[in-house]
Amino acid sequence: MLIGVIADDFTGGSDIANTLAKGHAPEGGLRTAQYAGVPTGSAAPGIEAGVISLKSRSAPVEEAVTQSLAALDWLTAQGCEQIVFKYCSTFDSTDDGNIGPVAEALARALDCRGVVVCPAFPTAGRTVYQGHLFVFDRLLNESGMQNHPLTPMTDPDLRRVLSAQTSAGVGLVPHPVVGAGASALRKALSDMSHSFAVVDAISDDALLTIGEAVDGAALVTGGSGIALGLPRNFIRAGRTQGGKTPFAPVKGAAAILAGSCSGATRGQVAHHAARHPTLAIDVAGVMAGAVTVEDVVRFVTEHAGQAPLVYSSGTPEQVGTMQSEFGREAVSARLDALFADTARALIAQGYRRLVVAGGETSGAVAQAVCDTLSVDAMGIGPEIDPGVPILNLGDAPVLLALKSGNFGTPDFFGKALAMMEHGA
Numbered sequence: 077m078l079i080g081v082i083a084d085d086f087t088g089g090s091d092i093a094n095t096l097a098k099g100h101a102p103e104g105g106l107r108t109a110q111y112a113g114v115p116t117g118s119a120a121p122g123i124e125a126g127v128i129s130l131k132s133r134s135a136p137v138e139e140a141v142t143q144s145l146a147a148l149d150w151l152t153a154q155g156c157e158q159i160v161f162k163y164c165s166t167f168d169s170t171d172d173g174n175i176g177p178v179a180e181a182l183a184r185a186l187d188c189r190g191v192v193v194c195p196a197f198p199t200a201g202r203t204v205y206q207g208h209l210f211v212f213d214r215l216l217n218e219s220g221m222q223n224h225p226l227t228p229m230t231d232p233d234l235r236r237v238l239s240a241q242t243s244a245g246v247g248l249v250p251h252p253v254v255g256a257g258a259s260a261l262r263k264a265l266s267d268m269s270h271s272f273a274v275v276d277a278i279s280d281d282a283l284l285t286i287g288e289a290v291d292g293a294a295l296v297t298g299g300s301g302i303a304l305g306l307p308r309n310f311i312r313a314g315r316t317q318g319g320k321t322p323f324a325p326v327k328g329a330a331a332i333l334a335g336s337c338s339g340a341t342r343g344q345v346a347h348h349a350a351r352h353p354t355l356a357i358d359v360a361g362v363m364a365g366a367v368t369v370e371d372v373v374r375f376v377t378e379h380a381g382q383a384p385l386v387y388s389s390g391t392p393e394q395v396g397t398m399q400s401e402f403g404r405e406a407v408s409a410r411l412d413a414l415f416a417d418t419a420r421a422l423i424a425q426g427y428r429r430l431v432v433a434g435g436e437t438s439g440a441v442a443q444a445v446c447d448t449l450s451v452d453a454m455g456i457g458p459e460i461d462p463g464v465p466i467l468n469l470g471d472a473p474v475l476l477a478l479k480s481g482n483f484g485t486p487d488f489f490g491k492a493l494a495m496m497e498h499g500a
C-alpha cells in the first residue's frame with residue numbers, strides 16, 4: 077500500500093476514496109479500498125490506497141486520537157509511505173477538536189512540521205483564501221454550517237479555528253505562494269517554523285500544485301481535494317501504473333435512508349418525496365419509543381420497487397426543538413441506531429442497494445451493513461456526483477452510496493439508484 081488515509085467519518089472516507097480511485101487525467105488513479113474502522117487482518121493484495129473510515133469527528137477527543145493512532149499503526153504496517161488525515165471540506169469540528177488534536181498526534185508520531193492543512197474542494201464550492209474557508213460565495217459561518225446539529229461552524233478563519241483546538245503553531249501559506257508553483261510552496265513549507273500550515277487553494281490547479289509539493293511528505297491533511305494530485309506522484313515515479321477500477325451494476329431491492337439535516341439533503345428529500353413513497357420519521361415518537369425499527373422496515377418493504385425514502389431530516393428549528401427537549405447526543409444516537417438497525421434488517425432480507433445521506437448516519441449504516449455481511453472492506457465504483465462514489469461490499473455484492481449531507485444535485489437519490497442498476 078502506498079497511500080493511507082485516516083478519515084474522520086464514512087462519507088468523508090468514500091469522498092477521498094473516490095478521489096484516489098479516480099486520480100487525475102491522464103494518469104488515472106490507484107487501486108483503492110475503503111475500510112469500516114481499523115481492519116483486523118491485512119489488506120487484500122494489490123490495494124495501493126487504503127482509506128480507514130472512523131467515526132471520530134464528533135467523538136470525545138481522547139477517543140478520536142486513540143482511534144486515529146490505531147489507524148496510523150495499521151496503515152504503516154501495510155507499508156504506506158504517505159498518510160492523509162481527511163476531515164470535512166467544511167472543517168466540521170467542535171471547540172475541543174477533533175481536527176487539531178488528531179492532526180497534532182499524527183504529526184508527532186510521524187515527526188513532521190509544516191504539515192499542510194487544506195480542506196478546499198473547489199468542485200463542491202469549498203475554497204480557502206487568505207486562510208478563510210468559503211462555501212461557494214459565502215464564508216463558512218454564513219453557509220448554513222453554523223446550524224449543523226453536531227458541529228456548528230461559526231468562524232471562517234481556519235488559523236483561528238485550528239489554533240483554538242491545539243497548542244501547536246499554525247501558519248499560513250497564502251495564494252500567491254501557491255500560485256508561484258510547487259517549488260515555491262515546498263520551500264515555504266520546509267521553512268515553516270509552525271507545526272501546521274493552512275494552505276490557500278481556490279482551484280484544482282492549486283490542489284495539483286500542493287500535491288506536487290508534498291511528494292514524499294509523510295503527512296498531509298485536508299478534505300478530499302488534497303488527494304487530487306497525490307496518485308500521480310507515485311504513477312510518475314513508476315511505482316504503479318494507475319488506471320480505472322471496473323464496476324458491475326446490481327439489480328435488486330433498494331431503499332434510501334436520510335438522517336442528514338443539511339440544506340442539500342433537505343432539497344433532495346423534497347425532490348424525491350414528490351415522486352416516491354416517503355416516510356418522515358416522527359423524531360419525538362422515536363425518542364418516546366412509539367416509532368420502532370419494525371415500523372420503518374415495514375414501510376420500506378411495503379413499498380419495495382418504488383425507491384422508498386425514509387428520512388429524519390429537519391430544519392434548524394425542528395432540530396433545535398428536538399435537541400433542547402431530549403439532548404443533542406441522545407437524539408443523534410437514537411436516530412443513528414434506528415437507521416443502522418433498519419439497514420441491518422433490510423440487508424438480512426436481501427436488499428442490494430442502499431443510498432444513505434449524512435456522515436454520522438452513513439457511519440452507523442455502513443458499519444451495520446459491514447457487520448451483517450461480515451466484511452470490512454468496500455470497493456470503489458463510479459462517481460454519482462462529485463465526492464460520492466458507489467461502494468461495493470461482499471460477494472453478492474451489496475451496493476452503497478454514502479452521501480455527505482451537503483453534496484449532490486436535487487435528484488441525487490433517484491440518480492444513485494439508477495446508476496447502481498445500470499452503471500455509469
Ligand SMILES: Nc1ncnc2c1ncn2[C@@H]1O[C@H](COP(=O)(O)OP(=O)(O)O)[C@@H](O)[C@H]1O
Pocket residue numbers: 224225226335336337338341359388389390394395396398399407408409411412433434435436437438479480481482
Ligand atoms: N430531526 C432531527 N433532529 C435532531 N437531530 C437529527 C434529526 N435528524 C437527524 N439528526 C441527527 O443529526 C445528525 C446529522 O449528521 P450527519 O448524519 O453527519 O449529517 P450531515 O452529513 O448533514 O452532517 C445525525 O447524528 C442525525 O442522527
Ligand SMILES: O=C(O)[C@@H](O)C(=O)COP(=O)(O)O
Pocket residue numbers: 085087088089091092163164165166197299300434435436463479480481482
Ligand atoms: O469533505 C467533505 O465535505 C465530505 O467528504 C465530508 O466529510 C462530509 O461529511 P458529512 O457532511 O458529515 O457527510
